[in-house]
Amino acid sequence: MAASDHTILEQAARWLGEGRKVALATVVETWGSAPQPVGSQLAIDAEGNFIGSVSGGCVEGAVVTEALDVISSGAPRLMQFGVADETAWKVGLACGGRIAVYVEPVT
């Protein structure tokens, strides 16, 4: 668990309290060298505001885009990022590791 996890969850709760829709992205598995440990989180609101980190910046943009989809569809999804991935050219991890990120709506 990263040091600032509580501020991420608190922000998610605050957004919900303001009537905003929110998704939570969590690193659930890593392979090789990964910038953020398992359990690292990102909270995203429906306008694309986010707090936290799942990769130290490498794939946050892609995760936020997916999170907006998850917020509107209401269905969680599991995503992978890494050098073996098709999307690696666009949003791969510079460190060469691979991570799985679970993106879920908070309802």
Add this chain to the structure above:
Amino acid sequence: MRRQVLDGLLEARAQRRAVALITDLASGAQRLVPRSEAARDALADRLEEAFRFDQSSSHDGQFINVHNPPLRLVIIGAVHIAQSVIPIAQQLGYDITVIDPRGAFATGARFPGVMLHDEWPDEVIPTIGLDPRTALIALTHDPKIDDPALKLALASDVFYIGALGSRKTQGSRVARLRETGFAEADVTRIRGPIGLDIGARGAPEIAVSIMAEMTRALRLGA
């Protein structure tokens, strides 16, 4: 994640209770397991390890996310070295409490944004409680202030106890504590001279050595 699960996580944190959130990654089903009930859970073995090493992980499509209480550092002595320790400890995620009965030391101007107590350690510590996610360091050099705090730390399961002072100071400190009935195995829990031996010079480098030793105790239990 349901709103009530999020609220449960935040509540556990506020009350310093360890919980794990288990998510079935295929179905999205989630359950919150308090550490106190982990032994009776179907994933008991994995949960025990996860809590102890503060390590979240996935197994067979089940994701265990550990939410241990925040780390806490109790500093005895609102002294110069404390001012160097605090910013590093905050970066490492510790909530800080500073205790110093000498009113002139524990002032908000010297320690902005930190919980300050200008009472004696044996008055304050029982009210805040010590637990396995807490470390305590005694920095005053004054046995009248340091010793009562160290005694309470030794009677608790804090993960790190350190005391500032030379080898000679540490020797007489250990002798005093032995005389009051603490066993040899107890007093060896006190790291003194405090910090890893990195040849630190001056307060900022001593702070680095203290926080390095504390991190080793947290992660490796040594």
